Amino acid sequence: MSDVASIIKDIKDISTTILKKDITVVKGFSERQVEAIAKQTVIITEGVASGDIDEELKKFFFDGLKAMAENFVNTLKGILSVTLEKLYNALVDKLWSIVGSVV
Amino acid sequence: MKLTLKKRFLPWVLCAAVLSLSSCKTQLAPEYDKAIVAGLTDATQKTMYFFATMEEGTTAETYTDRALSYNQLIGAYDALSLQAKARPVPDNVATKKINELLQSKGSDPLSSDYPSAFAFTKISETLKKMREVDQADGIKPFALLAFKGQVLIFLDQAITYESFLKR
Numbered sequence: 381m382s383d384v385a386s387i388i389k390d391i392k393d394i395s396t397t398i399l400k401k402d403i404t405v406v407k408g409f410s411e412r413q414v415e416a417i418a419k420q421t422v423i424i425t426e427g428v429a430s431g432d433i434d435e436e437l438k439k440f441f442f443d444g445l446k447a448m449a450e451n452f453v454n455t456l457k458g459i460l461s462v463t464l465e466k467l468y469n470a471l472v473d474k475l476w477s478i479v480g481s482v483v
Numbered sequence: 484m485k486l487t488l489k490k491r492f493l494p495w496v497l498c499a500a501v502l503s504l505s506s507c508k509t510q511l512a513p514e515y516d517k518a519i520v521a522g523l524t525d526a527t528q529k530t531m532y533f534f535a536t537m538e539e540g541t542t543a544e545t546y547t548d549r550a551l552s553y554n555q556l557i558g559a560y561d562a563l564s565l566q567a568k569a570r571p572v573p574d575n576v577a578t579k580k581i582n583e584l585l586q587s588k589g590s591d592p593l594s595s596d597y598p599s600a601f602a603f604t605k606i607s608e609t610l611k612k613m614r615e616v617d618q619a620d621g622i623k624p625f626a627l628l629a630f631k632g633q634v635l636i637f638l639d640q641a642i643t644y645e646s647f648l649k650r
Contacts, residue, residue, distance in 0.1 A: 409643045413636065420632040427625030437626055440612055444633045447605055448640070455598040455640045457591075458512060459647050461581075465511040466650060468577065472508055 387478060394470045402463040406456065413452045420445065509577040513570040513597065515648040519563060523599075523645060526559040527638055530606075534631050542621035553614040557607050564603035567645075568596075602641035609633050 424441045427433035433441065533552050541549070582592035613630045616622055622630065 405643070405647065409639070412639060416632065416636045416639065420629065420636060423625060423628045423632055427623075427629055430625055432623035432625035433629065437616065437629075441629050441633065444605070444609065447601075448633065448636045451598050451601050451605070451637070451640050454596075454601065455644050458598045458644050461511045462647055462650065464581070465509065468511070469508045 390474055391471060394474055395467060398463065398466050398470060402459070402466075406459055409459070410456070413448075417445065417448060417452070420448075509575055510573045511578055511581065512573065512648060515645070515650070516566070516570065519566050519599075520645050522559065522563050522566070523641060526556065526563065527642070529559070530556055530634060530638070534627075534634075537622070537627065540622050540624040540627050541617050543618060544621075546618045546621070549617065550614075553610060553617075557610050557614070560603045560607040560610065563641075564600050564607065567600035567603060570597070597644070599641040599644045602637040602644075605637045606634050606641075609637070 420441075424433060424438065424445070427441075428438050529552075533549075533556060537549070585592055609630060613622065616626065
């Protein structure tokens with residue numbers, strides 16, 4: 381029969397394996413997005429200063445910045461919901477296999 | 484080496500642990516769709532090629548050379564948006580419990596508006612605006628860089644999300 385300590389260890393191992401892999405993706409994505417959004421802001425500012433971007437386009441690009449920041453957060457939430465689903469299902473599998481082994 | 488969990492992810496782990504005691508396997512995000520990813524890969528390549536053909540900006544006089552490419556790309560992203568939105572939204576006990584938990588913490592619930600579908604719509608809108616400016620006056624270098632940057636940022640969001648759905 382499984383003891384509490386080994387069940388806790390199994391759950392921790394499952395969680396750590398899934399989280400470690402997914403955090404790498406989240407970190408890479410976040411870094412790329414933050415850098416790209418910062419660069420985009422500089423391009424718009426320089427474009428306005430040089431006259432390449434007029435008032436109407438400036439508003440269009442500022443609205444774009446707002447939308448991309450909002451969707452950056454929503455993408456992170458979407459990714460986390462997949463991670464949560466993987467965690468949840470892996471834990472269900474583990475707990476059910478423990479229950480199944482004693483029934 | 485001993486691995487430790489990041490503190491900020493502990494609530495998610497606990498939430499999963501609690502939910503796992505109450506029911507069987509669940510789905511919190513839509514299914515991975517190979518057709519969407521294939522369409523996205525194709526559209527991304529065509530978009531990058533399109534931007535590469537006009538690196539120094541454009542003039543209205545040569546707009547007709549690009550009109551077909553604009554229309555094809557806008558059509559491709561509109562189709563991807565429709566495909567992405569057409570997937571059923573997971574609706575189950577686990578999703579409801581998570582949304583209740585998020586709302587009790589002051590966060591927005593998991594959205595039924597997929598981030599990739601939103602990104603496809605925004606890319607289409609960006610290309611439509613680009614087409615309008617190109618046709619009227621041509622696109623100046625900094626404006627072109629900004630259009631390209633906007634498209635690439637939304638593309639990254641869509642590619643990351645759709646790829647991540649492959650569990």
